[in-house]
Amino acid sequence: MRWSTVVTAGLRALRIETPSWAYGNSGTRFKVFTREGVPRDPYEKIADAAQVHRFTGAAPTVALHIPWDRVDDYRDLAAHADAHGVAIGAINSNVFQDDDYMLGSVTNPDPAIRRKALGHLLDCVGVMDATGSEVLKLWFSDGTNYPGQDDIRARQDRLAEALDAVYARLGGHQRLVLEYKLFEPAFYATDVPDWGTAYAHCLRLGPKATVVVDTGHHAPGVNIEFIVAFLLREGKLGGFDLNSRFYADDDLMAGAADPFQLFRIMYEVVAGGGLDGGVAFMLDQCHNIEPKIPGQIRSVMNVQEAAAKALLVDRGALARAQRAGDVLGANGVFMDAYNTDVRPLLAAFREEQGLAPDPMAAYAASGYGERIAADRVGGRQAGWGA
Numbered sequence: 001m002r003w004s005t006v007v008t009a010g011l012r013a014l015r016i017e018t019p020s021w022a023y024g025n026s027g028t029r030f031k032v033f034t035r036e037g038v039p040r041d042p043y044e045k046i047a048d049a050a051q052v053h054r055f056t057g058a059a060p061t062v063a064l065h066i067p068w069d070r071v072d073d074y075r076d077l078a079a080h081a082d083a084h085g086v087a088i089g090a091i092n093s094n095v096f097q098d099d100d101y102m103l104g105s106v107t108n109p110d111p112a113i114r115r116k117a118l119g120h121l122l123d124c125v126g127v128m129d130a131t132g133s134e135v136l137k138l139w140f141s142d143g144t145n146y147p148g149q150d151d152i153r154a155r156q157d158r159l160a161e162a163l164d165a166v167y168a169r170l171g172g173h174q175r176l177v178l179e180y181k182l183f184e185p186a187f188y189a190t191d192v193p194d195w196g197t198a199y200a201h202c203l204r205l206g207p208k209a210t211v212v213v214d215t216g217h218h219a220p221g222v223n224i225e226f227i228v229a230f231l232l233r234e235g236k237l238g239g240f241d242l243n244s245r246f247y248a249d250d251d252l253m254a255g256a257a258d259p260f261q262l263f264r265i266m267y268e269v270v271a272g273g274g275l276d277g278g279v280a281f282m283l284d285q286c287h288n289i290e291p292k293i294p295g296q297i298r299s300v301m302n303v304q305e306a307a308a309k310a311l312l313v314d315r316g317a318l319a320r321a322q323r324a325g326d327v328l329g330a331n332g333v334f335m336d337a338y339n340t341d342v343r344p345l346l347a348a349f350r351e352e353q354g355l356a357p358d359p360m361a362a363y364a365a366s367g368y369g370e371r372i373a374a375d376r377v378g379g380r381q382a383g384w385g386a
């Protein structure tokens, strides 16, 4: 089997970052369901994220979201993470939940509100200084709901001005990743709606600015792996917010709704050298009805499975078939990898690292879920607070 060296080397390089907010309560505008054992603060969220790394060996960092994860002492929080065998990853800004941002944050017609929003973004860089994080993730809900509501071009000027100020504030080892999204909460024009807009801003900003591809942020039918291949070729793919969807920004478990799409995306990552560093593989999900820690473990496993299949593609045979114009031959090579059951390989890969072959079963057997349900009584369960 050709999988041993290439695949295991690739899997060793694959590091998946889990989002602190996936451990808290989440839902839709119709209902946010609660459940026992949900963390009440960032310390408990990090303890839960550490369980995902404990059983998968592939999730060593946790992304924070500010102010959802605001604490008095971020250095102490980073030390807490370290004590649990993980580290704090990307810092996510939040300029989408303040009443002042109804007509926009950094793009708002009101300069005072723009200054307030920029202040928050700069504060997030301050958090990075304290936690040692290298990545600032910027997503702007900014947009309009009705034609004529505001000037599309003027909003781009305001956005560019804020991005310039944030970029200038970044320290030597720090970088920003800009996330785009087609719609929601804006329903007419979103100010960073697609990869092209994000790419253009990042190109203008400089080498420390790259694009985040959230797999739930495209119009139905968009070929996301094309975007990935293109951005990698340009050296402008900064990372992923991995999740899956059947309709819109459903934020379901990565690979759950469309494992073939995740495979095609991971193949372009592998083919474009995206596993060699510089690309952050972050999950961005909401476990509205399923238990949260097992949901994250399953998601990490889904990404590992897609990566293992992508690493399995016989690139030599594929290139030969492609050069020969052998359409069915090329597609056949690609599908052989996708149709390969990589679960035994992943089980062996985990055992090689001293981990249990089945992380889901190992977590269930650990009793951690029952323990936190019993211990975490009282207090206010964490959530989006939307």
Ligand code: LRH
Pocket: 021, 092, 139, 179, 181, 214, 241, 249, 284
């Ligand atoms: C916006 C988004 C963004 C996060 C939020 C939790 O839809 O994908 O990445 O800030 O979800």
Ligand code: MN
Pocket: 139, 179, 214, 241, 284
């Ligand atoms: Mn996202």
